[in-house]
Amino acid sequence: MSNEFVVENIVNDDDNDNQDNDAIGFHPLIPSVANAQKNGYQADHAPVRSSIATKYFGVVNIATWNVFGSGEGGFDAPFTPKNEAPKEALHNKKALIKNLNTIACNDEYDFVLIQEIEAFTQEDKQDTSKFLSVAVENHLSETQLEFAHEYNQKESLMER
Amino acid sequence: MGRGGNITLSNKKYSSKKQNVEIPKEPEAQITLIRSDKNPDKYLCVWNVHFGYTVFSDEIDNRVKKDLKDFEVWCKKPNSNINPDDVEHIFGGDFNSNFGALHDKRGFNCTSVAIHQNNGIQKCFSPDGFIYISTDTKNNISYKQIDITHISTNQSISFYSNILLENHCNKFSELEKKEAARFKTIICLDDTFNTKKLIGNQTIYSYENYLTRVLNNSSVIVRAARNLYNDSAVCVGFKLNDIRKGSNFNESQFLLERMMVYIQDYININHSDDGFQFYRETSGSTLDGNTSGEALLSMYAPKGKEVILHNAIQYALPIAMCEDKLRQLLFSNGFSKKLAKHTGLTELKNYPNNDFLDKFLNICVNKNALGNGHQAFFKYLGRDSDIQELYVLGRKIKKNISTGNFHSLERFLDNELDIYGDRTERPSASEVNGTYFGLK
Numbered sequence: 001m002s003n004e005f006v007v008e009n010i011v012n013d014d015d016n017d018n019q020d021n022d023a024i025g026f027h028p029l030i031p032s033v034a035n036a037q038k039n040g041y042q043a044d045h046a047p048v049r050s051s052i053a054t055k056y057f058g059v060v061n062i063a064t065w066n067v068f069g070s071g072e073g074g075f076d077a078p079f080t081p082k083n084e085a086p087k088e089a090l091h092n093k094k095a096l097i098k099n100l101n102t103i104a105c106n107d108e109y110d111f112v113l114i115q116e117i118e119a120f121t122q123e124d125k126q127d128t129s130k131f132l133s134v135a136v137e138n139h140l141s142e143t144q145l146e147f148a149h150e151y152n153q154k155e156s157l158m159e160r
Numbered sequence: 161m162g163r164g165g166n167i168t169l170s171n172k173k174y175s176s177k178k179q180n181v182e183i184p185k186e187p188e189a190q191i192t193l194i195r196s197d198k199n200p201d202k203y204l205c206v207w208n209v210h211f212g213y214t215v216f217s218d219e220i221d222n223r224v225k226k227d228l229k230d231f232e233v234w235c236k237k238p239n240s241n242i243n244p245d246d247v248e249h250i251f252g253g254d255f256n257s258n259f260g261a262l263h264d265k266r267g268f269n270c271t272s273v274a275i276h277q278n279n280g281i282q283k284c285f286s287p288d289g290f291i292y293i294s295t296d297t298k299n300n301i302s303y304k305q306i307d308i309t310h311i312s313t314n315q316s317i318s319f320y321s322n323i324l325l326e327n328h329c330n331k332f333s334e335l336e337k338k339e340a341a342r343f344k345t346i347i348c349l350d351d352t353f354n355t356k357k358l359i360g361n362q363t364i365y366s367y368e369n370y371l372t373r374v375l376n377n378s379s380v381i382v383r384a385a386r387n388l389y390n391d392s393a394v395c396v397g398f399k400l401n402d403i404r405k406g407s408n409f410n411e412s413q414f415l416l417e418r419m420m421v422y423i424q425d426y427i428n429i430n431h432s433d434d435g436f437q438f439y440r441e442t443s444g445s446t447l448d449g450n451t452s453g454e455a456l457l458s459m460y461a462p463k464g465k466e467v468i469l470h471n472a473i474q475y476a477l478p479i480a481m482c483e484d485k486l487r488q489l490l491f492s493n494g495f496s497k498k499l500a501k502h503t504g505l506t507e508l509k510n511y512p513n514n515d516f517l518d519k520f521l522n523i524c525v526n527k528n529a530l531g532n533g534h535q536a537f538f539k540y541l542g543r544d545s546d547i548q549e550l551y552v553l554g555r556k557i558k559k560n561i562s563t564g565n566f567h568s569l570e571r572f573l574d575n576e577l578d579i580y581g582d583r584t585e586r587p588s589a590s591e592v593n594g595t596y597f598g599l600k
Contacts, residue, residue, distance in 0.1 A: 048306040050290045054248050056202040057194070063309065064288055066210070066254040111192070112169040113208040115254045 049109075057110075064113040166190045166253070168208040179203065179242075183234035189227060193247075202246050202295070205231065209253040215441040215456050216399065217258045217345040218381045224251060224291065224301075224349060249293040259289040259303070260346030260386035264463060286388065291349060301349045343393045343437050343460040345383040353384065359394045359461070360470040371396070374477060375419070377412055385460055393437075394466050396423075396473065397458040415484040418518075420457045422476030422526075427468065435462040436469070482525040482569060486557070487517070489573055498577035504550040520550060524557040553580075 047065035054060050168190050170178070179193040190208040207227065211220050228249065235244040290304040332340060348364060359367050359382065368382035379399040386392055398416035420438070427436050437460040461469035489495055490505060499505050508517055556576060557569075 047309045048287050048289060049309055050252075050304040050306045052250060052290060052292050052304050054204060054250075054292070055295055056196045056199050056248060057204045060204070060250065062206070062250060062252055062290060064208075064252040064254070064290070066288065109169075110171045110174070111206050111250075111252075113206070113252045114167040114169070115208070115210040 060110045062111045063109050066115040166208050168192050205247050205249045207251040211256050213256040217347050220258050220347050221349050248295050251291040255288050257286045258347050264392040300351050303350045340388040343385040343387045345385050345395045348383050359466040392463045393460040395458050395460050397456045400455040418480040419476050422479050423472040426472040426475045431468050434465050479526050483521045524554045
């Protein structure tokens with residue numbers, strides 16, 4: 001198992017402003033909330049977990065994480081300064097890998113539910129598959145390894 | 161926005177126990193069905209869901225119920241060999257800020273709050289969670305306590321004594337504080353909502369049924385609410401039609417709009433400092449992922465003040481309903497010929513500004529309606545016009561009907577228009593020059 005997986009940084013600078021944010025289109029945000037993620041919080045959704053006492057399966061340990069923004073140039077707009085977007089996206093993916101690997105090593109979870117693990121380029125899609133497989137090979141099996149591969153989400157994301 | 165990227169990872173110890181499930185479901189839900197080791201006829205169904213943000217949290221309630229119903233239908237198919245009563249369910253995933261803690265301990269029920277620099281405020285976010293449905297009874301749905309995990313270390317973060325979050329929230333600007341204090345409805349599937357009496361000595365569901373019945377309108381929702389400090393509230397909301405459709409004035413919406421006005425009036429006069437919140441919220445996105453123009457007139461009573469909202473509703477009901485009934489009568493076919501003879505009413509109905517009609521109706525049925533707005537209304541119309549007739553009619557209506565008695569209202573209006581049609585003379589000076597509307 002490797003924790004050394006690195007996501008390539010592929011972002012388009014469409015308007016040549018030397019800021020790799022054009023593929024997504026960030027809202028300008030006040031800086032006072034921009035650093036929260038550095039303290040361990042993902043904007044929008046934090047990963048949460050619970051131990052649920054079931055009748056026939058005993059205690060089920062389950063986690064869920066919407067990793068919105070995990071895609072290249074991830075869209076963690078509320079806490080992401082405009083010029084830090086790629087770094088944050090990379091941070092998210094690394095965190096996800098580390099988190100899943102921790103899960104894999106500890107055999108802690110019965111289920112891990114992930115949403116919005118998005119990829120914005122073909123390479124990104126391959127990368128995402130690759131790092132997910134690290135967790136899958138070690139502990140977890142996927143119900144359906146299928147994730148969004150949406151190049152043209154700019155408008156949708158802006159709605160967020 | 162289409163939902164994507166759902167991945168359900170299950171422990172490999174379940175690999176040989178997975179059952180194939182092919183039920184028709186929305187694309188944002190994913191199902192993993194596991195057979196029990198010790199009880200081979202028992203199953204655990206894990207739902208990985210991804211719901212869009214909606215101000216209508218009842219839609220998520222209904223959606224979960226529908227998913228369970230669809231599952232039951234699938235179980236009854238010949239090839240499934242699964243009794244739905246033998247299946248436990250866990251729903252987890254992205255509930256998009258529609259979860260709220262069951263307890264009302266004050267804390268930080270949020271993962272973030274942020275404000276757009278340029279134009280307005282971004283929605284606050286609250287944590288996701290899990291719902292468990294036992295095999296004992298499908299009505300027994302419970303929320304599960306959650307821990308937040310650090311995204312890098314996977315360590316549990318004590319949610320309500322969260323120093324990092326507290327530090328973050330303590331630095332809120334005034335605008336952010338206001339946004340953090342803003343109530344929003346939460347998913348109310350937990351079984352406690354079926355028994356806990358939160359308003360009018362009723363559960364939210366029985367109170368919702370009560371309002372639906374008296375208003376004869378299914379657009380009413382009553383739900384529990386929370387803000388980002390985990391302050392609790394009860395929300396009474398009225399759903400309005402989708403404004404995107406460009407539909408004309410919706411008759412059924414008139415009553416709901418007027419209810420909101422009178423409830424707000426009551427509370428603003430007597431309880432303006434009690435922390436009530438009123439919004440006309442527009443859903444940014446619905447469960448189908450589309451941007452929507454649907455609106456929710458929402459009224460939030462903070463904990464301990466629910467009785468005031470109930471009293472405000474009791475105050476507003478007869479006035480708004482009487483006003484609505486009078487409006488219906490004035491526009492009804494049955495009265496059209498008689499109304500055509502009443503020059504004042506005809507003129508009023510034809511006024512482009514609907515607000516004038518509303519004010520007239522208000523004056524007819526609301527004993528407190530003597531505000532400046534109404535004086536301005538009559539002054540604007542002018543006392544020398546046929547609108548003068550309205551003074552007289554409004555005055556008589558007010559004298560002769562009791563709010564809430566719609567039968568007497570209809571009969572009175574019928575008689576009054578008959579008399580008016582037979583009249584050859586205009587109202588006397590004494591009739592017109594009264595002080596009834598606060599005008600000399």
